Amino acid sequence: MTLSSSATADHIYATGLRNQWHPVVPSHFVAPGGMRKVTALGEQWLLFRRSDGALSMLADRCPHRGAPLSLGKHLGDRVACWYHGVEVEPDGTVSSVPGLPGCSLEGKKLVTSLPVREVAGAILAYFGDEEHPEPAELTPPEPLTDPDVDAFLCYAEWNSPWRYAVENLLDPMHGAFLHHDSHTMFDGDTTAKFRIRETARGYFFEKTDQRGVNFDWVELCRTGVDWVDLSIPYPPSAGPGGPFGIVGMVCPVDERRSGVFFWRYRRVEDWQRASWRFLYRTLIEQRHWDVLEQDRVMLEAMPADADQRENLYQHDLGVVRLRRLYRAEAETQSTAGA
Amino acid sequence: MTDTWPYLDVHQSRTHEPTPYEYKLAATLEEVYTREGHELADVVRGLNARQVHASDGSPWTEESFRAEMNRLGA
Numbered sequence A: 001m002t003l004s005s006s007a008t009a010d011h012i013y014a015t016g017l018r019n020q021w022h023p024v025v026p027s028h029f030v031a032p033g034g035m036r037k038v039t040a041l042g043e044q045w046l047l048f049r050r051s052d053g054a055l056s057m058l059a060d061r062c063p064h065r066g067a068p069l070s071l072g073k074h075l076g077d078r079v080a081c082w083y084h085g086v087e088v089e090p091d092g093t094v095s096s097v098p099g100l101p102g103c104s105l106e107g108k109k110l111v112t113s114l115p116v117r118e119v120a121g122a123i124l125a126y127f128g129d130e131e132h133p134e135p136a137e138l139t140p141p142e143p144l145t146d147p148d149v150d151a152f153l154c155y156a157e158w159n160s161p162w163r164y165a166v167e168n169l170l171d172p173m174h175g176a177f178l179h180h181d182s183h184t185m186f187d188g189d190t191t192a193k194f195r196i197r198e199t200a201r202g203y204f205f206e207k208t209d210q211r212g213v214n215f216d217w218v219e220l221c222r223t224g225v226d227w228v229d230l231s232i233p234y235p236p237s238a239g240p241g242g243p244f245g246i247v248g249m250v251c252p253v254d255e256r257r258s259g260v261f262f263w264r265y266r267r268v269e270d271w272q273r274a275s276w277r278f279l280y281r282t283l284i285e286q287r288h289w290d291v292l293e294q295d296r297v298m299l300e301a302m303p304a305d306a307d308q309r310e311n312l313y314q315h316d317l318g319v320v321r322l323r324r325l326y327r328a329e330a331e332t333q334s335t336a337g338a
Numbered sequence B: 001m002t003d004t005w006p007y008l009d010v011h012q013s014r015t016h017e018p019t020p021y022e023y024k025l026a027a028t029l030e031e032v033y034t035r036e037g038h039e040l041a042d043v044v045r046g047l048n049a050r051q052v053h054a055s056d057g058s059p060w061t062e063e064s065f066r067a068e069m070n071r072l073g074a
């Protein structure tokens, strides 16, 4: 059974919150007419795309005896399990049992299928538990839907728990230290006072005494999918267009792994937009990558019990707030079926 | 496309490995932005002063620079 509502709070906290959308993999990971096996929220899934582009996401588990459907055959509009040939439609309905025509499995919806949507080059899926199969309302991040904003997606896979990856984003102060040797975050005070400012969709965690110099603020946004928005100044070499922003999302893959999605975006038009895109592809993408690698190296090296033996201070308020939020939701979700 | 974990690919935005001409133009453009500013006229003058010309060898005009950026940054 996938995403059971009887999962413990610890399990949910470790493998990702239910009853909301999460990013899974970039859209181009599943070609038209292709399939791809993925892990998300600690479970195995199959992404299946018809040749006309229509995408579906199924539990990677044959309804007959549990073989992975991802080892099966793409039949265009359905998948056939390799083991005994049972055929499953994109909505999870068994369309045929070739070994026993007329078998009672036929016509039954026996495979979990998750609602999916594609946003700015990423596949998002709704992970409801048994009690909440209907998808929550999803408002995609506006920097990714605003036509005046241009964005590039960077996706990477980290051997780090999903929450550490999100906490890293709610911890702007690391920019002035971890990223001190970088193309964008070399500047800014190494001391700061922070505050939390509530918004209708989440909260800001921001410096009270500096803005527009380093990684000085971040907004956690909960709009059906959890994402962060932040802004970092570019050096003059990046040309006209002002700072770049990041929309960040994290896929909880399993207890120890996460997929990170970073859209680097900039509000630019005309030749300035073209110039940024040209420089980004040619030179800047590599530098952004080098910054991200600093995060990966640090997070992957964190001990498994890092969050059990801490001594936090004022800069960690954003992280504390995040944990409280997620922990409370994990508790609620674990008792939803009780 | 690889199925192996982890996926760590530096370049996800490129359509091709940049040519030597593109690398040179990009590097010079960064220098011009840093030293001459961000106005189109200054950028064109800065590139021409550095003798970094269009791929056909002719000096840049605002129109030709704009067109080339739109091609390379599409």
Ligand code: FES
Residues within 6 Å of the ligand: A062, A063, A064, A065, A066, A067, A081, A082, A083, A084, A085, A086
């Ligand atoms: S296990 Fe899939 S057809 Fe038997």
Ligand SMILES: [Fe+2]
Residues within 6 Å of the ligand: A168, A174, A175, A178, A179, A291, A295
């Ligand atoms: Fe970072």
